Structure formats: C-alpha cells, structure tokens
Amino acid sequence: MPLYKTLNPSAQTSVKIWKITESYQELFQPVNLKPESLQRVQNMKSELHQRGFLSVRHLLAEFGYTDEDLFYDENGKPHLKDGKHISITHSFTFSAVVVSDDVVGIDIEKQREKIGVIAHKFMDYEFKYLKNTEADYINKLTVIWCVKESLYKLFATPGLSFLQHTLVIPFMMNDGETTAWIDYKNKKSRYHVAFLEFEGFTCAYTLP
Numbered sequence: 001m002p003l004y005k006t007l008n009p010s011a012q013t014s015v016k017i018w019k020i021t022e023s024y025q026e027l028f029q030p031v032n033l034k035p036e037s038l039q040r041v042q043n044m045k046s047e048l049h050q051r052g053f054l055s056v057r058h059l060l061a062e063f064g065y066t067d068e069d070l071f072y073d074e075n076g077k078p079h080l081k082d083g084k085h086i087s088i089t090h091s092f093t094f095s096a097v098v099v100s101d102d103v104v105g106i107d108i109e110k111q112r113e114k115i116g117v118i119a120h121k122f123m124d125y126e127f128k129y130l131k132n133t134e135a136d137y138i139n140k141l142t143v144i145w146c147v148k149e150s151l152y153k154l155f156a157t158p159g160l161s162f163l164q165h166t167l168v169i170p171f172m173m174n175d176g177e178t179t180a181w182i183d184y185k186n187k188k189s190r191y192h193v194a195f196l197e198f199e200g201f202t203c204a205y206t207l208p
Contacts, residue, residue, distance in 0.1 A: 003062055004094070009194060013100035015205055016062050017108075017198075018055045020093045027054035033067050052090035059097040077156040087153050091201065098205050105154030106205040107146040111197075115141045122148055122162040129170040136173050139197065144168050146204035147180050147193045154191070154206050155182055168193075180206065 004019040087106040098106040148162045171178035182189045195204040
C-alpha cells in the first residue's frame with residue numbers, strides 16, 4: 001500500500017511510516033539501487049527482510065531522496081548526503097523513517113508477550129514504577145524497548161547499554177510522550193520521546 005502515516009512533530013522533523021503489503025517484486029520494480037544495496041538485498045535470506053529493506057527505499061522517495069543519497073558510517077548509523085539526520089526502522093509488516101535537522105532515532109516493534117521474559121535485560125530503574133500486574137504491561141514494556149532502541153540509534157556509540165546507561169521516566173499510555181535519559185561516561189543527556197500504537201505495533205521516536 002502507499003504511505004501509511006506521516007507525522008510532523010516540528011517544522012524541522014518529519015516521520016513517515018509504511019505498511020508493507022506489497023510483494024518483493026512490487027517493491028523492487030520501481031526503485032533504483034546502487035550496486036552495494038542491490039547485493040545486500042539479494043543476499044538477504046528472509047523475504048520479510050527484503051521487503052522491509054525495499055519499503056525503506058520507498059520511504060526515502062517520499063522524502064525526495066534516492067538510495068544514492070543514503071550511506072552508513074563505521075558504526076552502522078545511516079546518514080544523508082545533504083547533511084540532514086536520518087533514522088530507519090522496520091519490523092515485520094511496518095517500516096519507518098525519520099528525517100530531521102536534529103539528531104534523531106526511531107524504532108518500531110511488534111507487541112509480543114515474550115518481551116516480558118527479557119525485560120530484566122533492558123530495564124532496571126523502570127521496574128520501580130512498572131508492575132507486571134498492570135493490564136497494559138506488555139504495551140508499556142514495548143514502549144520502553146522502542147524508546148531505548150531509538151536512543152541507541154540516536155547516540156550511535158559502541159558500548160552503550162540499555163540496562164546500564166538508559167532510563168525512561170514514568171508515563172501513561174495515553175500520554176503519547178515521555179522523557180528519557182542517557183547517562184554514559186559521566187555525561188547525562190535528556191531526550192524528548194513520542195510514541196504511538198497501531199495494528200499491534202509500537203513506534204517511538206526520540207529528539208534531543
């Protein structure tokens with residue numbers, strides 16, 4: 001399908017989300033890929049990943065970019081040749097891209113019960129206010145994971161730990177936003193995070 005949702009949190013920042021309903025061939029045919037991107041998508045063993053990769057190229061086109069405008073640094077962080085900041089995510093049948101004048105991060109995750117099993121691996125402080133008896137426990141866990149993943153993408157620093165270096169302050173699901181912190185090597189940074197839910201998925205995007 002075409003573009004699923006567009007969000008404009010500020011004049012300098014735009015988020016676009018794509019629902020991946022097309023086949024690999026339908027997604028592949030209209031896009032032009034540079035040789036390394038073509039090799040990368042052809043080497044992917046999962047068609048789901050291939051479709052995610054290609055849907056991101058369609059999102060780039062929605063912003064007026066092509067595959068040639070995108071490159072990755074040594075840490076795997078994406079960049080745009082015009083100097084604007086970009087972050088990319090895809091999960092199962094959704095993908096999203098955020099482009100901004102500021103450093104940004106974005107993540108989409110499918111809401112699944114099994115996230116409760118690994119919660120202790122990415123949360124510490126958050127257990128002080130989040131209880132597994134809450135009706136929306138899985139939804140809140142997924143928000144916290146997405147927030148921390150978006151922080152990780154924004155910060156793009158090897159050694160950053162979800163558990164040790166990030167925290168998300170208390171929030172309600174209907175807030176649609178929260179505040180998060182990175183505390184890394186004696187430097188604390190505060191971030192504003194917005195989040196939303198759709199069709200069993202959660203998306204969070206982080207701005208300084």
